[in-house]
Amino acid sequence: VKQLRANVGTEKLQVKYLTWGIVVAAGFGSLTNIFIPLFFSFYDIQNFGPLATLFLVGFTTYAIVRHRLMDIRVAVRAGLFRLMMVAVLALFLVGAVKVYQVSGAPLTIENLTSAAVAIAFLMAFFYRPLEIWLKAATDRLFFQKEYSYQELLRNLGKIMAQSVDLEEILGHLENTLKEVMKVNYVGFVISSKLKVKNGKIGEEFNSQGRRNEKGGVELTLRGFEGIGYPWSVDNLLLEQMKFEPKIIVTDELSREVAEMPETPRRLHQKQIVAALKKLHAGVLAPLPSKEGLIGLMVLGEKKSLDAFTVQDIQTLESLIYQAGISIENAALFAEVKDFNRRLQQEITIATRNLAIKNKNLSVLRKLDQVIINTLDFEEMGQKLADIVSWEMGYLGALVCFIDNKENKLRGLAVSNTPSLNKVKQMLGADLKTFSLDLDVDPSNLLARSIKEHKAFYSNELADFLTPILDKKTVQKIQEVTGIEHFYGFSLSSKGRSSGAMLIGLPRAYGDLGPGERELIQGFVEESGIALDNARMYSELKRINQQLERANQRLRELDKMKDELVSIASHELRTPMTAIKSYVYMALFREREGISDKAADYLQKAYDSTERMIRLINDMLSVSRLDTGRLTVNLRKDDVQEIIERVLSDLAVKAKEKNIRFIFNKKEDLPLAWIDPDRISEVLINLVGNSIKFSFPGGEIEVRVESRDKEILVSIRDEGPGIPKEDIPRLFKKFGRLQHSFATMAETQGGTGLGLYISRGIVELHGGRIWVESEKGKGSTFFFTLRRAQD
Numbered sequence: 001v002k003q004l005r006a007n008v009g010t011e012k013l014q015v016k017y018l019t020w021g022i023v024v025a026a027g028f029g030s031l032t033n034i035f036i037p038l039f040f041s042f043y044d045i046q047n048f049g050p051l052a053t054l055f056l057v058g059f060t061t062y063a064i065v066r067h068r069l070m071d072i073r074v075a076v077r078a079g080l081f082r083l084m085m086v087a088v089l090a091l092f093l094v095g096a097v098k099v100y101q102v103s104g105a106p107l108t109i110e111n112l113t114s115a116a117v118a119i120a121f122l123m124a125f126f127y128r129p130l131e132i133w134l135k136a137a138t139d140r141l142f143f144q145k146e147y148s149y150q151e152l153l154r155n156l157g158k159i160m161a162q163s164v165d166l167e168e169i170l171g172h173l174e175n176t177l178k179e180v181m182k183v184n185y186v187g188f189v190i191s192s193k194l195k196v197k198n199g200k201i202g203e204e205f206n207s208q209g210r211r212n213e214k215g216g217v218e219l220t221l222r223g224f225e226g227i228g229y230p231w232s233v234d235n236l237l238l239e240q241m242k243f244e245p246k247i248i249v250t251d252e253l254s255r256e257v258a259e260m261p262e263t264p265r266r267l268h269q270k271q272i273v274a275a276l277k278k279l280h281a282g283v284l285a286p287l288p289s290k291e292g293l294i295g296l297m298v299l300g301e302k303k304s305l306d307a308f309t310v311q312d313i314q315t316l317e318s319l320i321y322q323a324g325i326s327i328e329n330a331a332l333f334a335e336v337k338d339f340n341r342r343l344q345q346e347i348t349i350a351t352r353n354l355a356i357k358n359k360n361l362s363v364l365r366k367l368d369q370v371i372i373n374t375l376d377f378e379e380m381g382q383k384l385a386d387i388v389s390w391e392m393g394y395l396g397a398l399v400c401f402i403d404n405k406e407n408k409l410r411g412l413a414v415s416n417t418p419s420l421n422k423v424k425q426m427l428g429a430d431l432k433t434f435s436l437d438l439d440v441d442p443s444n445l446l447a448r449s450i451k452e453h454k455a456f457y458s459n460e461l462a463d464f465l466t467p468i469l470d471k472k473t474v475q476k477i478q479e480v481t482g483i484e485h486f487y488g489f490s491l492s493s494k495g496r497s498s499g500a501m502l503i504g505l506p507r508a509y510g511d512l513g514p515g516e517r518e519l520i521q522g523f524v525e526e527s528g529i530a531l532d533n534a535r536m537y538s539e540l541k542r543i544n545q546q547l548e549r550a551n552q553r554l555r556e557l558d559k560m561k562d563e564l565v566s567i568a569s570h571e572l573r574t575p576m577t578a579i580k581s582y583v584y585m586a587l588f589r590e591r592e593g594i595s596d597k598a599a600d601y602l603q604k605a606y607d608s609t610e611r612m613i614r615l616i617n618d619m620l621s622v623s624r625l626d627t628g629r630l631t632v633n634l635r636k637d638d639v640q641e642i643i644e645r646v647l648s649d650l651a652v653k654a655k656e657k658n659i660r661f662i663f664n665k666k667e668d669l670p671l672a673w674i675d676p677d678r679i680s681e682v683l684i685n686l687v688g689n690s691i692k693f694s695f696p697g698g699e700i701e702v703r704v705e706s707r708d709k710e711i712l713v714s715i716r717d718e719g720p721g722i723p724k725e726d727i728p729r730l731f732k733k734f735g736r737l738q739h740s741f742a743t744m745a746e747t748q749g750g751t752g753l754g755l756y757i758s759r760g761i762v763e764l765h766g767g768r769i770w771v772e773s774e775k776g777k778g779s780t781f782f783f784t785l786r787r788a789q790d
Contacts, residue, residue: 282308328790558626637671
């Protein structure tokens with residue numbers, strides 16, 4: 001009863017029927033032999049008591065036949081083998097005695113002893129071969145081989161321990177189990193990921209080999225050739241093994257299903273039985289590993305159509321753990337080996353790609369060096385063509401540029417290779433003389449590459465060079481160079497084509513690898529920029545040379561002008577001074593006898609002469625400034641005294657416009673390093689301008705103060721002011737402004753040289769001069785002088 005409760009499956013059924021046999025036999029025997037005679041005194045019933053044994057025999061026989069209680073076939077086979085051995089040995093002995101009798105030898109003790117010894121030796125010699133032959137005969141008769149499962153497990157374990165090759169292990173297991181258990185086939189389903197409960201994948205596997213599913217799960221199938229069963233990761237049998245990893249015997253499961261009530265479990269088990277029958281499987285066994293299920297093993301039906309024995313099941317139960325671990329190790333080794341193989345392939349590919357990228361980087365670095373170190377246009381074109389041949393390893397290149405003036409494509413450079421040098425000798429002319437009118441022949445591929453901004457490939461050189469050259473010459477060039485593949489493209493920069501390039505390839509463009517195409521693309525982009533930059537540099541260089549020549553000519557003309565002005569000024573100042581003196585004498589010394597009208601004319605002549613002398617003096621000062629001949633004689637002096645003298649000299653002009661001067665003299669102002677005459681000239685220019693541009697009735701304030709190591713002088717007026725955009729034009733030669741300020745200057749007279757001269761004089765004193773002004777708010781002019789040290 002304890003075993004009945006503890007066991008499950010077939011073993012439970014075996015104990016169940018054996019228990020029923022014992023209980024029924026004991027009950028029937030007790031009734032017929034004890035209770036009925038004892039209580040009813042009916043002793044004749046005891047004659048039926050032995051029939052109780054039939055119940056025990058019946059239940060036991062049913063358990064043997066249906067549920068493998070005892071392997072009766074093994075006992076029958078063993079008994080038959082022993083019977084055959086005894087029969088053969090007996091026949092051998094009878095035959096030996098018969099031969100002895102026929103020989104006519106006397107039956108003496110000595111003869112019989114000798115014969116017995118000889119027969120014993122013969123029987124011992126032939127016993128083992130006879131035993132092997134008889135066992136083979138019984139194996140063929142019963143389709144079952146007698147074996148020791150310990151020895152079988154030991155031999156299989158030794159093989160599995162020594163090998164790490166999955167195919168070898170599976171093959172040895174398959175052949176051994178087919179040979180020992182006499183089954184139709186032995187199949188294996190192996191996957192290292194069966195233990196992982198992934199999402200369900202419906203893709204089916206074929207009956208052999210490997211298949212990768214969408215989820216990356218890989219099944220290894222072996223031994224199912226000709227079965228036609230669809231395996232998949234969500235297969236019912238695989239799911240069952242993952243859920244309940246134990247050996248399933250098809251016959252036993254069929255009987256269990258037949259005796260089950262109608263429940264979902266019965267339906268599930270029935271589906272499993274149907275799958276096993278479709279597989280023609282007798283046994284389904286899991287292959288457990290260290291971390292889960294590595295796969296399963298399927299044993300087909302026995303050739304004898306007999307059930308699997310207890311020894312078979314026990315052998316499989318012991319074998320599956322060894323096999324699972326061994327297969328897992330072999331699978332891991334295979335994965336490592338496959339990973340190593342793929343890693344080597346990836347390393348090889350990566351090494352090749354790295355070599356290509358290194359070459360590309362080397363070429364592009366060389367191109368960068370060319371761009372940095374080369375500025376000449378023609379030299380740049382030649383270096384680009386040579387890089388194609390000597391760095392990129394192609395057969396040659398032709399570099400062309402666009403002549404924008406004539407809208408023509410002209411040759412610039414050809415690679416320096418032996419074959420292309422022959423071509424240059426054959427042409428016998430400068431490449432620039434060969435040109436293509438971009439508007440005439442739209443079919444030329446170089447012209448199309450420029451217009452369409454795309455590359456073109458062709459096997460015919462004529463597609464690129466006709467009509468630049470005639471077809472006969474082009475064909476001869478292609479024969480001399482031996483180039484069969486050509487690739488032409490536009491050289492562009494900032495979206496504008498600057499030329500084109502034609503490359504001779506060693507093979508078709510479509511046969512080039514991704515790395516080579518990437519190199520060509522990068523080379524095309526950088527070459528366009530390089531050629532365009534070199535062209536712009538050459539153009540700028542040419543323009544700069546022209547400007548330099550023009551500037552040199554202007555300097556010469558300016559020098560001639562200064563010399564002319566200086567000479568003219570000297571020549572003009574002497575007579576003008578004389579004229580001024582004569583007019584002055586007529587006005588102020590010899591006034592008697594001169595009418596008022598004549599005096600007015602003389603006054604105008606005097607004023608004009610004075611302005612002319614002032615202009616001549618300004619021009620002489622400018623000439624001396626420009627030629628560096630204007631000098632200052634510095635000495636310590638009081639700036640305030642110079643300011644007072646200038647304001648006194650200009651008081652008459654200020655009074656004419658009713659303008660008031662404001663100047664507050666400071667007692668402690670330090671002396672300055674100045675040339676009094678030159679600083680007087682600066683003050684006259686600045687204060688004179690303030691008077692000239694101030695409105696009548698205004699005021700002009702002159703201030704002076706000491707700051708650090710310099711003395712600051714400022715002149716503020718209440719004139720119209722100067723717009724900010726006009727201030728940069730001040731202090732320049734002839735810097736007159738085009739606004740109301742200038743209009744007023746026209747009425748007051750002026751040359752635009754006063755501020756220019758003032759700046760030059762202040763800078764000769766080591767100072768600075770500037771203006772602060774805002775339109776409508778007057779102007780303030782500042783200049784600084786070096787303070788004399790105490």
